Amino acid sequence: MLPEAAHQHVHGLAHHFDTLEQQTEATTLGMWVFLVTEVLFFGGLFMVYTVYRSWYPDAFAAASHSLDITLGTINTAVLITSSLTMALAVHAAQLGQRKALMLFLVATMMLGAVFLGIKAVEYYQKFVEHHVPGPGFNFEEPRYAVHAQIYFSLYFMMTGLHALHMIIGFGIMAFMLRWAWNGTITREYYSPIEISGLYWHFVDIVWIFLFPLLYLLGRHAH
Amino acid sequence: MASSTVLIPPRHYLNDGYGIKSWLLTRDHKRIALLYLAGVTFFFFIGGAMAVLIRLDLATPAGDLVTDETYNKLFTMHGVMMVFFFLIPAIPAVLGNFLVPIMIGAKDLAFPKLNLFSWYIYIVGGLFTLYAIVAGGVDTGWTFYTPFSTVSSTTNVVPTALGIFITGFSSILTGLNFIVTIHRMRAPGMTWFRMPLFLWSTYATSLINVLGTPVIAITVLLVGVERVFHFGFFDPRLGGDPVLFQHLFWFYSHPAVYIMVLPAMGVISELVAAGCRKPVFGYPFVAFASLAIAVLGFLVWGHHMFVAGESVYSALIFSILSFLVAIPSAVKVFNWTATMYRGAVSWETPMLYAYGFIGLFTIGGLTGLFLASVGLDVHVTDTYFIVAHFHYIMVGGTIMGYLGGLHYWWPKISGRRYNEGLAKLAAGIIFVGFNLTFFPQFVVGYLGMPRRYHAYPPDFQVLNVLSSAGASILGVGYLLPMAYLMWSLRYGRLAGSNPWGSVGLEWTTTSPPPTENFTHTPVVTWDAYDYRAPVEDHVA
Numbered sequence: 001m002l003p004e005a006a007h008q009h010v011h012g013l014a015h016h017f018d019t020l021e022q023q024t025e026a027t028t029l030g031m032w033v034f035l036v037t038e039v040l041f042f043g044g045l046f047m048v049y050t051v052y053r054s055w056y057p058d059a060f061a062a063a064s065h066s067l068d069i070t071l072g073t074i075n076t077a078v079l080i081t082s083s084l085t086m087a088l089a090v091h092a093a094q095l096g097q098r099k100a101l102m103l104f105l106v107a108t109m110m111l112g113a114v115f116l117g118i119k120a121v122e123y124y125q126k127f128v129e130h131h132v133p134g135p136g137f138n139f140e141e142p143r144y145a146v147h148a149q150i151y152f153s154l155y156f157m158m159t160g161l162h163a164l165h166m167i168i169g170f171g172i173m174a175f176m177l178r179w180a181w182n183g184t185i186t187r188e189y190y191s192p193i194e195i196s197g198l199y200w201h202f203v204d205i206v207w208i209f210l211f212p213l214l215y216l217l218g219r220h221a222h
Numbered sequence: 223m224a225s226s227t228v229l230i231p232p233r234h235y236l237n238d239g240y241g242i243k244s245w246l247l248t249r250d251h252k253r254i255a256l257l258y259l260a261g262v263t264f265f266f267f268i269g270g271a272m273a274v275l276i277r278l279d280l281a282t283p284a285g286d287l288v289t290d291e292t293y294n295k296l297f298t299m300h301g302v303m304m305v306f307f308f309l310i311p312a313i314p315a316v317l318g319n320f321l322v323p324i325m326i327g328a329k330d331l332a333f334p335k336l337n338l339f340s341w342y343i344y345i346v347g348g349l350f351t352l353y354a355i356v357a358g359g360v361d362t363g364w365t366f367y368t369p370f371s372t373v374s375s376t377t378n379v380v381p382t383a384l385g386i387f388i389t390g391f392s393s394i395l396t397g398l399n400f401i402v403t404i405h406r407m408r409a410p411g412m413t414w415f416r417m418p419l420f421l422w423s424t425y426a427t428s429l430i431n432v433l434g435t436p437v438i439a440i441t442v443l444l445v446g447v448e449r450v451f452h453f454g455f456f457d458p459r460l461g462g463d464p465v466l467f468q469h470l471f472w473f474y475s476h477p478a479v480y481i482m483v484l485p486a487m488g489v490i491s492e493l494v495a496a497g498c499r500k501p502v503f504g505y506p507f508v509a510f511a512s513l514a515i516a517v518l519g520f521l522v523w524g525h526h527m528f529v530a531g532e533s534v535y536s537a538l539i540f541s542i543l544s545f546l547v548a549i550p551s552a553v554k555v556f557n558w559t560a561t562m563y564r565g566a567v568s569w570e571t572p573m574l575y576a577y578g579f580i581g582l583f584t585i586g587g588l589t590g591l592f593l594a595s596v597g598l599d600v601h602v603t604d605t606y607f608i609v610a611h612f613h614y615i616m617v618g619g620t621i622m623g624y625l626g627g628l629h630y631w632w633p634k635i636s637g638r639r640y641n642e643g644l645a646k647l648a649a650g651i652i653f654v655g656f657n658l659t660f661f662p663q664f665v666v667g668y669l670g671m672p673r674r675y676h677a678y679p680p681d682f683q684v685l686n687v688l689s690s691a692g693a694s695i696l697g698v699g700y701l702l703p704m705a706y707l708m709w710s711l712r713y714g715r716l717a718g719s720n721p722w723g724s725v726g727l728e729w730t731t732t733s734p735p736p737t738e739n740f741t742h743t744p745v746v747t748w749d750a751y752d753y754r755a756p757v758e759d760h761v762a
Contacts, residue, residue, distance in 0.1 A: 016329040016407075016738070026332040026406040033398045033432055041436035044470055048444070048455060051466055134452040147461045153453035157444070 012189030024191040031195040035202045042161070042206055049154050049213060052147075059147035061218030063139070066131065067155075068122055072215040075118045076207065082111035083204045089176075090197045096187030098180060105177045108200065112170050119163055123156075132156065158210055165203045172196050230637055230716055231732040238737045249334035250737055255320035256635070257341050262312045263704070265348060268355075269303030270700065272296050277659075277693040280686045285677030293676030294361035295377065299354075301364030306386050307348050309620050310478060313485035314431075315344070315396055317627045318424045320635060322400055324728040324735060325418050327409025327744040332402040340395040347389030354378040354385065363674065365475070368456040368467040372448040379449055383442040390439045393481070397431030400424055409727075411746035418726055418750045419495075419508050423488025426512035430477045430484075430519060438474035441467065465530050472523035480519040482616055483583070484512055486623025487554055490579050493626050494558045496724040497573035498565030501751035503557045511550035518547045528596050529603045537596050544594035551587050555580060570722075571645040575626025578653045582618025586611060589664065604674070607667030613660045625652070625703065632707060633717030637734040640710040644702060652699035658692025725752055 010020055017023040053060050089104035130138035133153045139145040176196050179185050185193055235252045238244075245253060276296050279287040288296065319337065323330050331337050354360050360382045362371040371379050404417075404425050444455045445467070454460035456467045495502045502508055524532055524540030532540075558580055567573070589611040593599045602608060633639055662685040667673075671682045678686065720729040725748070731740050 014334075016331075016334065018743070022406060026402050029405055030333060030398055030402045033401055037394050037398070037432050037436045040433055041440050044437045044440035044473075045444075047470070048466060051463070052461075056461060133454055146459075149460050150454045150462060153448075153455055157447060157453065157455075 011186060012184070020188065024194075027191050027195055028198075031198045035198065038165075038202060038206075042158075045154070045158050045161070046209070046213075049158070052150050052154070053213075053217075056147040056150065057218060059144035060151050062141055062144045063131075063148040063151035063155075064214060064216075064218060066129065066140075067215050068125060069215055069219070071118050071122050072211060075115050076211050078111050078115045078118070079204050079207050082108050082115070083201055085111060086197045086200045090190075090194055093180075093185055093190035093193040094187070098183075098185075101180045101185065101193070102177060105173055105180060109170055109173045109177070112166055112173070116163060116166055116170075119159065126152070126156075155214055158214065162203065162206050162210060165206070169196075169200050169203050172199065229718075231734070231736065233736055234637065234732060234734040235737045236637070236734050247338070249330070249338055251319050251323050251331045251334065251337060252635075252735065252737075252739075254337050254341055255316050255318075258311060258315040258319060258344070261341070261345060261348065262308050262316060265303050265307035266312075266700075268352075269300050269308055270697065272300035272303065273693065274697065276300060277690040279676055280678070281690040283678050283680045283683050283686075285675075288676060290676045291361065292359075294363075294674070295359030297674055298360050298363050302351060302360070302382060302386070304616075305364055305478070305482075306389055307344075307351065309482040309616055310393060311344060311389075311396075312482075312620065312624050313489060313627065314400070314424060314427055314481075315341075315392075317420075317489065317624070317631060318400060318427075318485060319396070321631065321728060322403055322421065322424060323407065324731065324739050325421055325726065326404065326407060326412050327727050327740065327746060328403065328407035329738040329740075329743075331399045332407055333399050336395055337399055340392045340399070343395070344389055344392035347385045347387075347392065349385075350381050350388060351385030354381040357381065365471060366442065366445055366467075367471075368445065368448070368464045369458060372445055372456060380446050383446045387439050387442050387446070390435045390442075393431045394435045394439075397428035397435070400428040401432065404428075409744050409746055412727075413746075415506065415509070416746055416749050418488075419491035419502055419505065419512075420485075420488035422509040423484045423491070423512040426516040427481050427484045427488075429513075429516050430481050433520070434474040434477040434481070437470060438478075441470040441474070444470075465527065465532075468527050468530055469523065472526045473520070476523040476526060477516075477519040479612070479615060480515050482620045483623075484515060486579065486620045486627075487512065489623040489627035489630075490558060490576050491554075492726075493572045493576040493630055494561050495751040495753070496630065496722055497568040497570070497576060498562050499568075499723075499753045500561055500565045501749070501753065503560035503563075504553075505750065507553050508557050511553045514550040515547060518543065518550070522547060525594055525599070528599050541594055541596050545591065548587065548591055548594075551583075555584055555587075569646075571640075571642060571649055572626045572630035572722075574646060574649040574653075575622050575629065578649065578656075579619060579622040579626065582614050582622060582656065586614030586618055589614065602667060604672055605667035606663040606671050606673055609673050610660045610663035610667055613663070617660070618656055622652075625649075628703070628707075630722070631728070632710070633721045634728055634733045634735070636707075636711055636714070637717055637732075638710045638714030639717050639721060640703075640714055641706045644706045648699055648702035648706070651695060651702065655692050655695030655697075655699050659689050659696050660692070662686070662688040662692075726750070 013020050013023055017026065085104045085107040089101055089108060092100035092104055126132060130136055131152050133149045133156070137149050137152070139148045173196065176185070176193055179192060235250055245257065248254060275288065276293070279285055279293060285293065357378050360375070360377045360379055362375050362377070362379060366379070366383065404421060447453050448455050448457060454462050456462045456464050458464060491502050491508055522540055522544045524536050525544045528537050589607070593602065593608065593611060629640070629645060666682050666685040669682065671678055717733045719732050721733070727744055727746070730744065
C-alpha cells in the first residue's frame with residue numbers, strides 16, 4: 001500500500017485504488033464485463049433472427065435481396081478501417097504521441113460518421129420503397145409480403161441498435177479527443193483510450209455479424 | 223459480546239458532509255446503499271398497497287371491491303413493483319452495496335460514480351413505472367405476454383416496459399461493479415476462499431445480472447417497438463411466434479428468481495455462522511453451490527412453458543434440469559443445518575429470520591419440485607399453487623433474508639441498536655402472518671382456484687379469508703421494523719464496532735464506519751468465520 005501522500009501524486013489515479021495498475025486492470029475488466037452484457041443484448045436479437053430465418057428462408061432471402069449490397073460492402077470496409085485507426089490511436093496513446101493520438105481519433109470519428117451517413121442513405125431508400133414495417137409496408141413479391149415484414153423489422157431493429165451504439169461510440173471518441181487535447185491522457189495513463197477502443201471494436205464486430213446475416217445469406221438464390 | 227468501550231467514532235460516513243447535496247452527489251458506497259434503502263422501501267410499500275387491495279377484494283367470492291379490469295391492473299403493478307423494484311435490487315443494492323467493499327477490505331466499489339449513476343437509473347426507471355400507475359395502470363401481468371401486450375391491451379404497457387428496461391441497466395451496472403470489485407479490490411491476504419459466503423452469492427448473483435438482464439432489456443424493447451411502430455417480432459398475424467417471446471422473457475425471468483434468492487442465501491450463511499459461532503459447514507460446497515445455482519438457473523426457463531406448446535422432449539429436458547437445481551439448493555440447506563448442529567445457537571432477531579428462511583425456503587423449494595414434474599405442473603399451472611410456491615421463495619426466502627440481514631448489520635449501518643424485544647416480536651408476527659397468508663394458497667390452488675381472477679366460487683372462501691387475514695398480520699409485521707429501526711436511529715443505544723461478537727472485516731471497523739471504511743488497509747491472515755479465538759474469549 002502506498003501512503004496517502006504518495007498516492008495523491010499519481011496522475012489519473014482515483015482515491016480508492018492503491019496503484020495505477022490496479023485501476024487499469026479494474027477498468028479493463030469492467031469494460032470486458034460490459035461487452036459480455038452487450039453480447040447477450042444483441043444475442044437475444046440474433047436468436048430471434050435465427051428462429052425466423054429458419055422458418056421463412058425464402059422470404060428472408062427475397063427481402064435481403066432488396067438491400068443495397070454495394071452500400072453495405074462499402075460500409076463494412078469503412079468500419080473495418082475505423083477499427084484500424086482506433087487500434088493505431090491506442091498505439092499512439094501508449095507511446096505518448098499526443099498529436100498522432102488526436103489524428104487517429106479524428107479519423108475514427110470521421111469513418112464512424114461516414115458509416116452513419118451511408119446507413120442513413122440506405123434507410124432513406126427503404127423508406128421510399130415502403131419497406132419500413134407497419135401500416136405503410138409494401139413488398140414487391142406478394143407471396144413473401146407477410147414474412148418479409150418480420151425480416152425488415154429485424155433489419156431495422158438490429159442495424160438501428162448498432163447505429164445507436166455507433167453514435168454513443170462517436171460521443172465517447174469526442175470525449176477521448178478532448179482528454180487527449182487537454183493532456184489528461186498521458187503515456188502512463190492511457191487506459192481510457194484502451195477501453196474506448198475495446199468498445200469501438202466490439203461495435204465493429206457486431207456489424208461483421210450483421211452484414212452477412214442481413215445482406216449476404218441466401219443471396220445466390222435470386 | 224459487545225466490545226468494552228462503546229463510543230460513536232468522531233468521524234464516520236454519516237457525518238462526513240451534511241445536507242441533501244452531500245447525499246444526492248455522494249460516491250460513497252455506504253451512502254448509496256442508504257439511498258437504495260430509501261428507494262426499495264418506497265417501492266415495497268407501493269407494491270404492498272396493491273397487495274392489500276388484492277387481498278381485500280379476494281376476501282369475498284363476488285369480487286365486489288374492484289372491477290375485473292382494476293384487479294388485472296392491481297396484480298400486474300404489484301408484480302412489477304415487487305419484482306423489478308424491490309426483490310431484485312433489495313439485497314444486492316442495499317446490503318451488497320454497503321458490505322461488498324467492507325467485507326473485502328476495500329475503500330469503495332471499483333466504480334463509485336457508476337454506482338451512483340446506477341441508483342439514478344433505478345429511480346428514473348421507477349418513476350416511469352410510477353407514471354404508468356398514475357396514468358391508469360397496466361393490465362398485462364408482470365409477464366407481458368404477447369400478443370396481448372403488443373396488440374390487444376389498451377393500458378400503459380410502454381411506460382411500464384420502459385421503466386423495466388431502464389431499471390435493468392441499474393442491475394447490470396451494479397452487477398458489473400461487484401464483479402470487478404471482487405476480482406480486483408480485495409485487500410492483501412483476502413483470497414477467494416477467505417471471503418465471506420455472502421460475497422460468493424453476491425458474485426453469483428452479479429453473473430446472472432450481467433448475463434440475463436440484457437436479454438430482458440432487448441425483449442421488452444422488442445415489445446415496445448412492436449407496440450408503438452407496429453413492427454413484427456412476435457405478432458402471429460405476420461408469422462411471428464408469441465412463444466418465442468416467452469422463451470426470451472423466461473430466459474431472464476427464471477434466473478431472476480435466483481437474482482432474488484441467492485443474495486438472501488448469502489445473508490443466511492452469514493447469520494448462521496454468527497448465530498452459531500461456528501464456521502459454515504462445508505464452506506467450499508456452499509460457495510460453489512451459489513455458482514452452480516447461477517449456472518443451472520440459466521438452463522431451466524422452459525419449465526414455465528410446459529403448457530405453452532413446448533415439445534414433449536424439451537419439456538422433459540427442462541424438467542430434468544429443473545430437478546437438478548434442487549441439488550445445490552439442498553446442499554445449502556443441509557450445510558446450514560449442519561452448522562447449527564451442536565452450535566451455541568442464538569435466539570436473537572437475525573437468527574430468527576435465518577430459521578424462518580430455512581423453513582420457508584425448504585417448503586418453497588420442495589413445492590418447486592412438484593412444479594418441475596411435467597404431469598403435476600400441467601395440473602397446477604396458473605393456479606394459486608404457483609402463487610404460493612413463488613411467494614414462499616420470494617417473500618419467505620428473499621424478504622426473510624433481507625430483513626435478517628438488515629437487522630444483523632443495522633448496528634453497523636447506523637451505529638445503534640434497535641429494540642430487541644420489538645424486533646423479535648416483529649419477526650414472529652411476520653413468520654405467522656406469512657404462513658397464514660400463503661399456506662392456504664397451496665391448498666386452494668391444488669383444489670383448482672386459478673390465479674389472476676378477481677372473483678371465485680364460494681367454496682374457496684374460507685381459505686381465501688384465512689389468506690387475507692394472514693396478509694393483514696403480515697402488513698403489521700412489515701410496518702413494525704420501519705418504526706423501531708427509525709426510532710433506533712435517534713434513541714437506540716450505541717452499538718460499538720462489534721455488537722454481535724462476530725468475525726469478519728466489517729466488524730473490525732467502527733460503527734458507523736469511516737468514509738473510506740478502514741483507517742488502514744487491513745491485511746487478512748485468517749479464514750472466514752474463524753470463531754475459535756472469540757468463542758474461547760466468550761466462554762472465559
